[in-house]
Amino acid sequence: MNGKATTTRTKLERGRSALGPALELVHTGRAPTRAVLTSELGVTRATAGAVAAELEALGLIRVDSSPGAAAGSQGRPSHRLSVLETGPVVLAAQVHADGFRAALVGLGGRIVATSPGCVAVMADPAQVLGEVVEAGAGLLRASGLRCVGAGLAVPSAVAEPEGTALNPLHIAWPAGSPVRDIFAACVRRAGITGPAFTGNDVNLTALAEHRHGAGRGAQHLLCVATGHRGVGGALVLDGRLHSGSSGLALEVGHLTVNPEGRPCHCGGRGCLDVETDPLAFLTTARREPGPEESLLKQAGNLLRAEYDDPAVRQAAEALIDRLGLGLAGLVNILNPDRIILGGLHRDLLEADPERLRAVVADRSLWGRSGSVPILPCTLAHNSLVGAAELAWQPVLDDPLAALA
Amino acid sequence: MNGKATTTRTKLERGRSALGPALELVHTGRAPTRAVLTSELGVTRATAGAVAAELEALGLIRVDSSPGAAAGSQGRPSHRLSVLETGPVVLAAQVHADGFRAALVGLGGRIVATSPGCVAVMADPAQVLGEVVEAGAGLLRASGLRCVGAGLAVPSAVAEPEGTALNPLHIAWPAGSPVRDIFAACVRRAGITGPAFTGNDVNLTALAEHRHGAGRGAQHLLCVATGHRGVGGALVLDGRLHSGSSGLALEVGHLTVNPEGRPCHCGGRGCLDVETDPLAFLTTARREPGPEESLLKQAGNLLRAEYDDPAVRQAAEALIDRLGLGLAGLVNILNPDRIILGGLHRDLLEADPERLRAVVADRSLWGRSGSVPILPCTLAHNSLVGAAELAWQPVLDDPLAALA
DNA sequence: CTGAGTTTGTGCCGCAACTAAACAAACTGC
DNA sequence: GCAGTTTGTTTAGTTGCGGCACAAACTCAG
Structure with a gap:
């Protein structure tokens, strides 16, 4: 078993081969009708119809026979495809x-x-x-x-x-x-x-946003987010999570973003982890973190409620600059076509989107790679x-x- | 043309769908016989035989009917598959x-x-x-x-x-x-x-080494190489070149590897580009670059011929440390299962492989990702x-x- | 040398997923 | 009310490939 037998899919296991792609289209909301299912799959109407019928028989999707208020287009209105609410x-x-x-x-x-x-x-x-x-x-x-x-x-x-x-x-x-x-x-x-x-x-998070949120349609989606402590990253390539050869890809927390910055447990200095997480924001803004709420909530509340306070604003700008430096480094390595930010990074983006985009563009190397769209995560949970x-x-x- | 029509492969254009994978196996030397072609493709012997016959009819491969000196194994010897020398x-x-x-x-x-x-x-x-x-x-x-x-x-x-x-x-x-x-x-x-x-x-280079050289069999291959000036990188994922959304991925030359290092035209300091290329080696070793040969050759010759010279050795070690730092950063982001080095970086690896591996392991974050094999490029041209x-x-x- | 065992190549059958084509259905607009 | 357009369905035909049986080419034991 040294990887030679590459998943011998016998005929019996295989089933209808367009079934999976079709379900994925409905799942991600890209196939509202059988007509677009036909064109998205690149098959004939006959096949798309059979596939939809099979998915319906499996109890996964619903085909609305009632045409409903069809769009203003010409021709016979297409039946709507949707996920079955009572499905698995x-x-x-x-x-x-x-x-x-x-x-x-x-x-x-x-x-x-x-x-x-x-x-x-x-x-x-x-x-x-x-x-x-x-x-x-x-x-x-x-x-x-x-x-x-x-x-x-x-x-x-x-x-x-x-x-x-x-x-x-x-x-x-x-x-x-x-x-x-x-x-x-x-x-x-x-x-x-x-x-x-x-x-x-x-x-x-990146996977969810790619399929149902701000990352929809991106081919090379980079996601960077901070929870309560530390920073995480993720990359979705052509719809599949890229987690490296042993699941450890996109551990971006130790990119250097501030050579004179605070020491990090990794042995370096000024890592993204210790320079852009909620604790870094609170201490940069000279606030004492309280015990009653999570660091993420405290940082987010501070950023939104007291952005007029010069200390808060300066702290936010410092973090935005360092985050931008880290993102630019990732852009040079990964060349994504979209970046989405979560956690406190999302809040920082919304506080001053232009500043962050300018830093990323300035420190990225060439061409459009620097003007990659940067969006906040949109999905709840x-x-x-x-x-x-x-x-x-x-x-x-x-x-x-x-x-x- | 917004990507909707996903290459509608009609039945007529399609041909035998296992043809491409089969050719790739022969091309990369992973299918020396029809028997392994059968198991690698996960098809029946009948299909593998038909595919091989079709590739032979196309003038791409050769099927040696003469069994030749079969290996010492039991059973009927398999016909050898090889690339046709007079093919295209x-x-x-x-x-x-x-x-x-x-x-x-x-x-x-x-x-x-x-x-x-x-x-x-x-x-x-x-x-x-x-x-x-x-x-x-x-x-x-x-x-x-x-x-x-x-x-x-x-x-x-x-x-x-x-x-x-x-x-x-x-x-x-x-x-x-x-x-x-x-x-x-x-x-x-x-x-x-x-x-x-x-x-x-x-x-x-990375693509060639993946298919025919030191990168064979790697699933996530990272290649870093320096030519005469500057440093380039490349990533081959599952056999396909990953060049990002606009071809600019793996522009690794501006990773920071020496915060107090020399200034770089990118605006930063101590970038991989200016810290580990042939010019950096020559100047660190206090040698005047001559005009008669390329910087790459001068640096390589110096490294090989005068490694006993303390100044040369110290320069090499300094470059190895900085290269290792850069590679560790890439390991944390990409989590490759193999790294191959070309140009002067290849020479540095061969000068002191243990030192480079130790630096990478020390600055990578967790587990096996730090002990990723680092190999020199092997292919000529x-x-x-x-x-x-x-x-x-x-x-x-x-x-x-x-x-x- | 012979026959059993093993592995590989090939011919034949049939399935099933698909295309193609013709037709039917449901809409819009004149 | 009819032409035009788009969608769904039915039918027939094609084909890639699995399954199977058998033949071929070797090794090994006796």
Whole structure:
């Protein structure tokens, strides 16, 4: 088994080969009707019709026979394609410094139900994941829907293929915890069907935004976001998450953005991590971080509420300059066609979009690569939706096999 | 033309869909026999046999019916598959600071003929490319082989989709020269058939090494190389060159590797470009660059011949440390599973491989990503072979369509 | 030398995914 | 009310490929 047998897809396993792409088009909202499904897939109307009928028979999508108020165009109105509300769901879970949350997510990134966010995170991943999966299982029982998989977002790099969390420091878990296996075990124990997946939260945010949010249509999407501490990055290439050869790509926190900056635990100085995260903003603005709220919320509130205060404004501008320097470095390496920002970086972008774009353009090397659009993340619960995307992926790749 | 019509491959255009992958396997030497072709493609023996027969009928490969000295294994010996020596070729061209060169390259990266390297490069790209294409056309007439395309490697970032050379400074061409169109015009004018492509030389080096050299089998291959001035990078993902959304990815020359270093024209300080190129090596070793040889050759000779000299050794170690810092930054962003180095960087690696690997491991963040193998480029004329790969790509993607 | 075992190449059948073409349906506009 | 346009459906035909059976070419044991 040295990789020679490259997934021998026998005829029997294969099913209709356009089924997956068709479902993905409906899932991402790019195929509102059978007519555009035909052109997007590059097949005949006969095939598109058969594919849509098969997806409908699988209980995944709905074909509205009632023409409804057709658009003002000529010709016979096309039937609308949409995700079936009563179709299967996946269990999505998210763990962050504030607590954890579980949700059921349908096709199209539709959040069917969420548990109330829990505020406590313990040092034992098995306990936390057991609770969050149990919450999800409760939602599932209440809904009566079929579950086809589970996905988990954690604020840590996740090494592949082991599925271990390498730096879950801000949630007090031990480094190297086998989160993927723990999560999968919890899922099985709770009687939830389907495979279980685990990923880094910023990666999953990028995936969710690419499919349902600000990243739609981008071919080379770069996402940079800060949670409570540290900075994460992600890259979505041609619709697939690029997480490197062992899941550790886009660990952008240690780009140098301020050679005279504060020391970083990595051994360097002025890393993006310690220069542009919420704590950096609060200390640069000479505010004492309080214990009652998360650093992210404190920083965001300060930025929005007191932007008139010169100290706050100067701190914001300093962070924007350093973030811009880091983004420019990434632009020179990755040449994305869109950048989206999350967490405090999103707030910084909205505080002074022109300044950030100017810095990036100034420090990027050539041509259009410097004028790449920079947008804020738009999706609510984006890493939760991203965790769901992970679980949906097998269904999108091969609906027949995944639902069998 | 907003990308909606995704290459409507009608049944007639499509041909045998396993044809391209099969040719690629033979081309890269991964399918020495029909038996391994069967397992690599994941098809039945019947299909593999039909595919091989079709490739043979197209005049691309040869199926040795004579079993020859079969390996010591049991069972019926498999017929050997190999590239047909008298099959079609592509015209490959390379321009660098020392001059230019043309070659004919067959499948498998086999150099069929090369022109003598010319030492003069003029400031007018049309004149240079006219001469190099004319040299290639001469080789082609002398060989009597069929030509299916042309590829050009230039020491400059090439912006897509325009095909303009953004920074061909070291060969004294005007920035923004439309090299792709100029090359294509020269190719047409010389009566050479097939499409013409242009790419950055380091990108093409990486592509060539991935298919025929030190990068074989890597899934995420990072290549960093220095020519006479400046540093270039390239990334090959799953066998395809990743050049970003507009061809400008992996412009790694302006990573900061020495905060107190020399100023760079980009506005920063201590960029990889000015800290690890041949000129940096010569000046760090306190040698006066002479005019008689290229900087690359002077630096390489100095490194190999006088490594016992403390000044030379210290300069090499300083450059290795800075290169290592830059590579570690790239490892954190790209998480490659192999790194290959070319030009002076290759010489630095061979001078002290342990030191370089230690620096990269020390400054990479976690786990195996820091112990990524670092190897020297092995292929002679690698950017020339890479330029040929560019021209071969349409044939590898769809042999029937490309040869029609 | 012979026959059993093993691996590879090939001919034949049939499935199923698709195209092509003709037709039917549902709209708009004159 | 009819022509024009766009969409959905039916039918027939094509084809790439899996499955199978068999033949071919080797090794090895006795």
